[in-house]
Amino acid sequence: MxxxxxxxxxxxxxxxxxxxxxxxxxxxxxVAAPGGMVYVPGGSTRIGAEDGLPIERPVFTAEVAPFFMDTHPVTVAQFRQFVDATAYVTEAERLGDAAVYDSGSGGWRLVAGADWRHPRGPSATAAVDDHPVTQVSWNDAVAYAGWAGKRLPTEVEWEHAARNARDSRDRYAWGDALVEGGRHRANTWQGAFPGRDSGEDGYRSTSPVGAFGTTELGLADMGGNVWEWTADWFRPYAERGRPFEPGPASEKSQRGGSFMCHPSYCHGYRVSARSHSTPDSAFFHVGFRLVKDLPAADAET
CATH class of the missing domain: 4.10.910 (30s ribosomal protein s13; domain 2)
Structure with a gap:
């Protein structure tokens, strides 16, 4: 019944x-999605945008198998559970500093003592439990993923999910406008960049996960808040399928944009937008979310 x-x-x-x-x-x-995750159906998706930046071209079509994806980026509280359980020490902690943007100078600087607990430095406000964890490198994200029994998404999987698993051609994961009915749909930079963020959306830094609603699939923060690490090495799309051997300067791809993104600068919260950094880098506007494969029998159906 x-x-x-x-x-x-x-x-x-x-x-x-x-x-x-x-x-x-x-x-x-x-099969039912694990707690805190949503089901992303498989399908065919066009990746990239012909009207985007050069690194978003050429557009190509990818076939994507179904998977589960975290509803939102990994939070400070979730990362603390991992650290408490494993005594893990992040790369920023081992190195003794991490990257923080200085709005006064309009540039980046390494701040001594900046880490996931205090993303702007030890003298600044502590990270909030329900905000995305930041100042975590790609290597840190992979370590967390292993502990959680998940993995980082590929770039194709991330964009397929942001296109709501139906090859939506909307500019953003939620539609075509940053503000709908007077409501901001993402945590982004308002005002002139790189001047002071006016905070019209309610935040000048990270925001609580899910504060701006969810997409059709039920995913939060698929644009704005923090950039998210992916599994892939950053490469031009034209080089897909060619042999590649990463070197010391090779970088990992990031998706989703952040609270620092502005249309005049990177417009990174567009579905097709890409960023990248070395796997040992840590920034106060970069976090991650994870995916999980379906059980083999269910993935084949």
Whole structure:
């Protein structure tokens, strides 16, 4: 009886979505998503944007297998659980400093003692539990992923999810406007860049995860708040499929933009936008979220 009611509810929800948006509902998950994650159906997605920056071209089509994705970036509280359980020490802590943007000078500087607990330095405000963890390197994110039994998403998986697993061509993961009905849809920079952020969206730094709502898939912060590490080495799309041997200067790709992004600068919260840095780098505007593969039997169905 319960199964029948669930099926009826899902059917009704699908028809409601189709009536309101003109889009067919996405396929239901073959298995329940783990806690704190959502199901991302597989499919075909065009990656990149012809009207974007050169690093977003040429557009190519990718076939993506279904997977689960964290609803939001890993939070300070979640990262603390990992540290408490493993006594892990981040690269910023080992090196003794990390990168912080100085709005006064309009440039970046290494701040002694800046780390995931105090992203702007030991004399600044401590990181807030429900905000994304920052000042974590790619290597730190991989260490957390191993502990959590997950992995970093590929760039293709990240963009497929941001396009709501249906090759949406909207500029942003939630639509085509940064402000809808007077409501900001992402934590970004307002005002002239690199001057002072006016904070019209309510924040001048990171914001609580999910503060700006979710996408059609149920994902929060898929634009703005913090850039997110991905699994891939950063390479031009034209070199996809060519042999590649990373060197000391090779960098890992990041997606999603951050609270520092502005249309006049990087416009990084666009779905197709890309950034990159070396895997040992730590910044006060970069975090990560993880994905998980479906069980083999379910992935094949």
């Amino acid at each position: 319960l199964a029948a009611l669930v099926a009826v509810a899902a059917f009704a929800a699908g028809w409601w979505l189709m009536a309101r948006t003109g889009r067919a509902p996405l396929a239901p998950p073959p």
